[in-house]
Amino acid sequence: MDLFESEQRIYNKALEYVKNGNSNNPCSFEEYELLAKEYGMLLKHIRRVTRFADKTTVDLFYSNMDLTDKVFHDPLTGLYNRRFFEETIVQSIKDLSRTRALLSVMMLDVDYFKRYNDTYGHHAGDLCLQSIAETLLESITREHDFVARYGGEEFVIVLPFADEHGARIIANKVLETVMDRNIPHEKNDIAKCVTISIGITTIKVEHYHKSEDYIKCADKALYMSKKNGRNQYTYIQFEEGL
Helix, strand or coil, X not given: CCHHHHHHHHHHHHHHHHHHHCCCCCCCHHHHHHHHHHHHHXXXXXXXXXXXXXXXXXXXHHHHHHHHHHHHECCCCCCECHHHHHHHHHHHHHHHHCCCCEEEEEEEXXXXXXXXXXXXXXXXXXXXXXXXXXXXXXXXXXXXXXXXXXXXXXXXXXXXXCCHHHHHHHXXXXXXXXXXXXXXXXXCXXXXXXXXXXXXXXXXXXXXCCHHHHHHHHHHHHHHHHHCCXXXXXXXXXXXXX
């Protein structure tokens, strides 16, 4: 049934009845009653269609929410994924550059993770990454800070408005809490449990900065942590073209 056509038909008939009522050929009571029933049926159809449309809208909303969740979250750890990081850091640069605010970026890597997988199996490796992810989430408390899985056993922490001192505090906290988890790792040359290495940089954000430059700098600091013995953090002040 075309509801719009039905509505127009009933409306036209009502106008005709009004005209007839003002003439010498008034409509009968039965004709008015029939028209009223038709209108009542039309209202029922409209309510039914409206309820269906409302349900469809709600279903679409939750479907879109679920799709967004899958697009921007890592299925293993539940953290944000690399795509979310890359899109969000671009927007952060735009926002923070307006006041040349500070931004600290950390790159983190699980020490000797290949050895861990080779020793305990990939399922245990997945559980290890999930535990590390929980630790990282527990280590940040501010509203705009976030953690993402960058790839494999590598993670990134983004700390808007955080200076060098604040970033160092977070890094120390992460190192300590990972050690406190005491996840066995007999092939780790540093300790008999899982450890991580961290690279940090702090930037006074400019609008022309590129997010890949931040990652390059933090990754260089991470490399130095690994080179100098792992289970530690290295801080490098951001410099353009580094």
